Every structure is written in C-alpha cells, then in structure tokens.
Amino acid sequence: MTIAAQTSLPAARAAESQIPKAAREAGFAALVMLGLSFPILALRTEQNMSNELILTSRWSWALIACIAVFIARFVQILFRSALAKTLTVFGSLVLLGGLARAAGAAFDTFAASVFAIGVALVALGLVWERRAATTPPSTRTAAERFAWFAPAKPYVAPFALGLLAAYPLLALAAVGQGGSIKWIDNFGIQILIYIMLGWGLNIVVGLAGLLDLGYVAFYAVGAYAYALISTQVIPATFPGLGVWAFWICLPISGLLAALWGILLGFPVLRLRGDYLAIVTLAFGEIIRLVLINWVDFSNGYAGISSIPRPSFFGVPFNASDEGFAALFGLEFSPIYRTIFLYYVILCLALLTAFVTVRLRRLPVGRAWEALREDEIACRSLGINTTNTKLTAFALGAMFGGFAGCFFAARQGFISPESFTFLESAQVLAIVVLGGTGSLLGVVIASIALVGGFEILRELDFLKQVFGESFDPTQYRTLLFGLSMVLIMLWKPRGLVSTREPTAFLKESKAVSSSLVKEGHG
C-alpha cells in the first residue's frame, strides 16, 4: 500500500508539471482550429428565397469545434493511457453534443441523457487514467497478456464461420421477411463483396507487396464479362442455357480477369514502387474510360441492364410454376434470392480465403512474401521474380473477376459509374487498415468501413442532437478520412499487426509486423 503510494507520487507530480505545457499546446491547437473553422464553419453563405446570397454565422459550431480540439489535445498530452484518452475525448464530445442540443432546442430528457452519458464517459476516462498513472507500466509481452485467450483460439474460426452461415436465418428470425432483406443485402452481401475483394487484393498488396491502385479494373472486367456474355452471347447462341448463365460465366469472368492481369502485368511488373502504383492507377482509369466511350461494345454511360440473375442451379427465382418457390412449395418472395445470393458470395469469399491460406504455405506463396521482403535476395536465390509477381497479379485479378461477375448478377444492372477509382481506394484501404497480409484484418476492416457506412444511414437519433437537417450519410467521406488517420496513428501497421509463419520447427511464433516489410513494387 505504502509502496504503491510512494511510487505513484513522482508520477502524479510529473503529471502536474505537465499541466501548463498541455494547456499551452492545447490552446495553440484551439487557435489553429479557430483559424480553420472561421471560414468553413463560422461563416456560411446561403441562397434565400429571392436567389440572393446571404451570409449566416454559426459561431456556436466554431466554438464547439475549438473546445473539442482543446480537450483532445490537452488530454493527448497529459494522459498516458490510450484507453483513458479515448474515453475522455469521446465523453467530452458526447457532453458537448448534449450541451449543443440544450442550447439549440431545449433542455429536455434527451439532452439530459446525452449529457449524462458524456459525464459518465469522462469520469470513467479520468478514473482509468488515475489507475494507469499509479500502476507501474506492464512488462508483459502481448503474448502473455492474451494468454487467457489462447484456449479459445481454435474455436474462433469455426464460430465465425457458423455465425456467417447462420446470419441470414438469424436476420430473418429477428426482423422478419420484410425487414431482413435490407440486413442481408445491404450489410451481409455488401460486406462480403468487399471482404472478397479485400482478400483478392491482399494477395497482390499484402503478400507480394505490389501496390495496385487499379484493382477495380479487374472487378469491371469480371462484371462486364458476365453482363455481355449473358445478355448477348448466350441468347444468340444457346438460348436454352439462359438459366445457367451465371454458373457458366463465373469461371469465364475469373479467367478473363486473370488474363487481363497477365497482359497488364507483363510489361508493368518490371516497374517498381511508385511507378507500378501509377501505371496500375492509369490502367484502372483506362478500362473505365473505354467502357464509357466504346458505346457499341459496352453501351457507354447508359450501362447494361436486365442482366439475368443467378438461378438456383438451373431453377430460376421467379413466381412461375418452375420457379424456386413453387418447386419447394413455398410462397413466392424476393427474400429467397437474396439469401441465395448471400450464400453464393459467402462461398466465393471462402474460396478466396481457402486458396490464399493454402498457397501461403506452398513455395509460391512463400516466394510472394519473400518478394515483399527483399526482391534482390530473391533473385540471388534463383527465384524468377517476374513470374512470381505475375502469378500473384493474375490470381488477385481472378478473384476480382469472380467478385465482379457476382456483382453484375446481383445488381442486374451495371454501368462504368460502379468502377471508379474510389472503389479501388476503398478496397486498398480495407487491406491496409486490416494489416497487410492478414485475412482476419480484412474482415474486421470491411465490417468497420462498409458496415459503418451503412450504419450511418440508421443513425436517425443524431438528428435529435444536430437538428432535423442533419444527414449523417453526408459525413461519410469525412468520417472515412478521420477513421483512417486515427487508426494509422493508433495502429500504424493495421488492425492485425502480426504475421503467422508458414512453417515451423518447434512452435509457431507470430512475427511482429514491425519487422515485416510493406514491399516496394
């Protein structure tokens, strides 16, 4: 007891002496914020009824922003525990939200509860910081700290798989047929598409260390391959195969995308680092521009519509007598197709994961990772680096093509709009945020980014805080950028920042990612 008190004393004193410094720094940051918010937040031009521009001021917004920055910077300097920092800053923001509501509308029960939550969070943060300051810094390694988790480890993957498999049924049970379409389609299928794209790109970026900024090109190749073959080639040649279109085109799309990957890769993979990134970026744009301008081929901006939807292995999902519902004696409902699509993309994604896991342990996968670590050393060991890069590129492209084919079949309509650079950037962000090379990281990052965007639509209660005109979805990009910056500060190597070895002699020890290279082309 006394020892604890003694050791805590110097720490507490040190913290006290930090207060003026922290206040000074925070004041400076708030000043900067004031300068920034003055033109952006405080003054705003609006058009009035007679189309005149009028200047309105929103000084309270600027004030809140400055206070928020002050608190964040103050806490960041003064506190040592990351959790305490997060709690305090987040709590202060909630508290400010409560205040804003009280000032803007009325001090009703809603404002009071928001206010209370904020106070509770701040208090929790302060208590936690107190605890962190008085306990000596832990010397345990990450492995020791997570030792309690070790026995559960083998069950994580089966449990996650079971959850994924049961998800549509759970959604159905929870919110019924009408409500669950949104949950299965917007959340389940959408996230799984990005997980699959992330896993595909992970082969190229995460394992082989080749920065590919034009991954969406292969997604587009897959999507247009399915759209064009199923709407033009199959009806003209074998109309009887119409119901099977998706299953025939799925491998074709993947192979076509892989072929494009090889065609592009052959000249390009001699380039390194930034050059490779720029050329792949350009390739992505070229594909999109060709799709826009070659109207005879791709129907330009108008896109391709009425793309056949996948069938249940030859049984279409429609209300006819041969349809899925009739065949299985069910009442017709669009939910069956959605659930089926969910399982299709789940299987495709799992195929990607399976192949990645398998290949990582084979010589080719090890060569990819070695290439990311040191290309010159690879060449000195007799590895044909061009071929090795090409296999990674082609394989990544192939999974992009599969995903594209699925996307076209799910939407029933595609246009070049769906294949912009932003899409490549988002998939790349998922891979980088997840921790390059980590399959689990990609899953977490996809759920956070894609699911997070979808969640924004659901956050109606924020309207009560910020007023009726507040639309959270408009802040997508802002939040996207902010979360990227925060995660890169907090975990610069991504969410899952260890690498599992592919072979071991006695025991498999995870490699800290501070040693793992990102690759340089």
Add this chain to the structure above:
Amino acid sequence: MSASLQTRTAAPLLQVDHLTMRFGGLVAINDLSFEARAGDITALIGPNGAGKTTVFNCITGFYKPTEGMITLTHPDGSSYLLERLPDFRINWRAKVARTFQNIRLFQGMTVLENLLVAQHNPLMIASGMTFLGVLGTKGYRESSRKSIEKAEYWLEKTGLVERADDAAGDLPYGAQRRLEIARAMCTDPVLLCLDEPAAGLNPRESLELNTLLRSIRKDHGTAILLIEHDMSVVMEISDHVVVLDYGTKIADGTPEEVRNDPRVIAAYLGVEDEEVEEVEAEVEVVAEQVEAEHKA
C-alpha cells in the same frame, strides 16, 4: 610453391576473362582476369572502393559487364557463360550463391522460412508448379519434409537451430550473417560468393566463421569466393588471394606471396587512411602468427 603448383593444375571452376565494368566515366573494374578453382577458397581483397562488390555483382548477374567473359565449369563438365544468364538462372542453373555486404534477409519471415524460400525451385517442381501442392499429394509432402530437414541441417551447422522459429530480423548481427550463409547453402551451390562475411563480427564469431567456411569446403566440396577486410580470416583460410586496387588486379597468388608483394603493401599504405594502416598492422600480426605456427 609446389603445393600451389599442384592446385593450379586442378580445373578452374570459375574463370573471369578481361572483365571490365564502367559506370558512365567511372571504371569500376578494369580488364580483370582471374581463376577460382574447385574446392578452393579464393579471397578477393583490396582497399575500399576497389571494385570487389562490383565483381560479385557481375558474377552473380546483378550487373551486366561492359566487356569480358565469365565462365563457370561444373565438375561434371557442363559450363555456363555467366554474363549471359539472367540473375535468377545463375543461382538455379549455374549453382552460384551469394551473400550481401549489407545483409539482405527476409526479416519479417522466420529463420526457417528464410531457408525454405532458398529451396524454392526444387520445391516448386515437387509441388507440380503449385497444382499438386494444393492437392497435398504424397510426393509433395515428402519433399516438403525433406526441405525442412535440409534447413535443420544448416541451422545446426550454423548454430541457429534454437532460433529457427524466430523472425530473422530479431537475430543479433552475427547470427544474421550466419543465417545468410546457411540460406545461400540451401541452394546447393558449387560456388559460394561471400561479401565481407566477417564484417561486424567479434573475434570469437570470426573464428567460428573460419570453422564454418572450412567445413563447407571440406564436407560439401563447395568452392568459396570471399571478399574480406579482416586479414585474420583471409590469411587463415584462403588458398588463393586476388588483390584489386582501383578496379585493376595488382597481385594474384597464395596468401604468403600476396602478403609480401610490394605493390600490395603500397596499395594499402599508399592511401593515407587510418583504416588502411590498421589493416596493414593486422596483416603483419597475422603473418607473424602464421609463421610462428609453421615453425611449431
């Protein structure tokens, strides 16, 4: 003298003829010719910037020489013109392996994985270019097991078996140097090119290195081409020394011949540099030691 005559009659494993390498106006190697014989340890020495690493880069295909010919003749008689092969074939076909002056390990991979990557080509064939490997056929599992055994053999030989499952980047410096040699040996080379393997090693580690290099030569018949500044290593273990200065060969012979060559002494002394003087002092000390040993 007679001993050196005998070794000279053995077939030259590596023959470098009139090798010239220019970088723009800079002549890094100037009309260099020398031989390395099978089963020998050939040392390539010279002051800083003499062009030693450039010679290695030409032999291992990282640079294409401006002029000259590099011929490698295997014990079975097949021969390769190294200046015409792409770098990865020089290792895979001509069986020349190398290490780097500034260590190039796969730092984020474990020690064992480093040695498995070195066996990429045979494993790739065993895995049927990946297709059989995905299916996990018996043949592939067998060769995969063998590759781990081979890695284990080299780990034991280099004293790294305890660290097999640690990241290569976590090893201390001396161990990283040894791992790089083990990795090169996993490609079954006939010629092993070591670029300053003793740099940064303490005297004890240096001694262990001598033992390792000797055993590589004796037990595996691998010839070694060695760049080294540490004269205790060079004079101890090499059969044949080639001295470079400003890209030109100034001496070529047994360690004793080279040590007493006035041009070599001048090259090391001619540059007013403390480091060179140190080297010079070392040469003398070691020479005395060797002489004392010979008398004993």
